Amino acid sequence: IAGITQAPTSQILAAGRRMTLRCTQDMRHNAMYWYRQDLGLGLRLIHYSNTAGTTGKGEVPDGYSVSRANTDDFPLTLASAVPSQTSVYFCASSEQLGTDTQYFGPGTRLTVL
Amino acid sequence: DQQVKQNSPSLSVQEGRISILNCDYTNSMFDYFLWYKKYPAEGPTFLISISSIKDKNEDGRFTVFLNKSAKHLSLHIVPSQPGDSAVYFCAANAGANSKLTFGKGITLSVRP
Numbered sequence: 738i739a740g741i742t743q744a745p746t747s748q749i750l751a752a753g754r755r756m757t758l759r760c761t762q763d764m765r766h767n768a769m770y771w772y773r774q775d776l777g778l779g780l781r782l783i784h785y786s787n788t789a790g791t792t793g794k795g796e797v798p799d800g801y802s803v804s805r806a807n808t809d810d811f812p813l814t815l816a817s818a819v820p821s822q823t824s825v826y827f828c829a830s831s832e833q834l835g836t837d838t839q840y841f842g843p844g845t846r847l848t849v850l
Numbered sequence: 851d852q853q854v855k856q857n858s859p860s861l862s863v864q865e866g867r868i869s870i871l872n873c874d875y876t877n878s879m880f881d882y883f884l885w886y887k888k889y890p891a892e893g894p895t896f897l898i899s900i901s902s903i904k905d906k907n908e909d910g911r912f913t914v915f916l917n918k919s920a921k922h923l924s925l926h927i928v929p930s931q932p933g934d935s936a937v938y939f940c941a942a943n944a945g946a947n948s949k950l951t952f953g954k955g956i957t958l959s960v961r962p
Contacts, residue, residue, distance in 0.1 A: 741893075770949075777859075779954035780894070780939060787947070795949065827893050835946040838884070841893030 739763055741842035743828050749848045750818050758813040758845050760828030768834040769811040770795075771803060773824040774844075780827070786811055787834045818849045853877045854942050856953035865962050869927040873940030873953055876921065880942040884950070885914060885925050888937045897938070898925070930960045 744759045762769065771783040772795075782795030786805040800822060802814045811830075815822055826845045831837040855874045863869045873883075881902035886894040900907040900914045900923065907914050913926045927934055940953040 772952075777954060779856075780941075780952040782949055785949060829893075833946070835943065835948055838896045838899070839950065841886075841895065843893050844891075 740840055741828055741830060743826075743842040743845050745845060746843070747846040747848075749850065750815075752819055752849055753817050756815045756818055756847070758815075758826055758828075758847070760811045760813070760842060761809050762811075762828075762830045762840075763809065764830060764832075764840065765808060766830035766832050766840075767808070768831045768837070769805065770829040770831075770839065771801070771811070771813045772827045772829065773797065774827060775824050783813065783826075785834070818847075820849045823847060823849045851876070852954075853880075854940055854951050854953040856940055856956045858956055859954070860957040860959070862959045862961060863930045865932055865960055866929045869925075869930045869934065869958055869960070871925040871927075871938050871940075871956050871958065873923050873925075874921055875923075875942050877942070877944065877951075878921070879944040880951075881945055882943050883914070883916060883923050884941045885912075886939040886941060886952075888939065888955070894939060927958075930958075932960045932962050934958060935960050 741762045767788045770785045772780045784803040786792045789808045828842040829839040831839045884899040885897040887897045888894040916923045937955045939955045941950045
């Protein structure tokens with residue numbers, strides 16, 4: 738069982754470019770999440786999805802969009818990347834939104850120049 | 851306003867000694883608390899959790915204590931091992947259909 742996979746592992750991107758970070762889980766979890774980790778700021782929630790077909794905004798949603806067309810995939814899109822979006826991005830999933838343990842992917846390191 | 855606070859950014863402990871990692875929260879609606887451990891270049895992994903109906907939960911070398919009146923929880927690692935060196939995140943949520951709120955993390959270094 739792979740759990741959660743993320744792609745790419747790392748990416749250097751020019752400012753203004755569009756970028757989609759991919760996330761796939763094979764645990765049939767209903768809830769999925771995108772976080773960014775920045776030094777001194779910890780993990781901050783960008784967007785989440787309670788179940789396929791629904792999404793919600795987290796703490797820092799501006800500049801990002803998500804979709805949840807099916808249970809397994811939860812891509813994160815940066816429509817026009819800016820340097821402040823340089824970060825490590827983690828996708829996570831849990832059986833349900835709430836008290837269930839979240840399982841994290843290995844992360845994508847994104848650098849926007 | 852930060853609802854989950856890990857005020858110490860780092861902690862260094864001798865191997866074999868106890869590590870105590872602290873976490874404070876401000877939201878009185880939080881009723882479930884978790885600790886995650888993160889190694890460099892990996893995603894966080896779940897370590898231990900505690901519900902607000904308990905004041906202690908133990909799993910091997912790891913024990914989490916919850917003091918609801920003080921809005922404080924702590925993670926004890928006894929004995930500490932070099933492999934415990936990692937970043938530890940405290941997280942909390944307010945029950946079903948709520949989202950986790952994470953602290954900033956604390957970097958634990960266990961010296962051989």
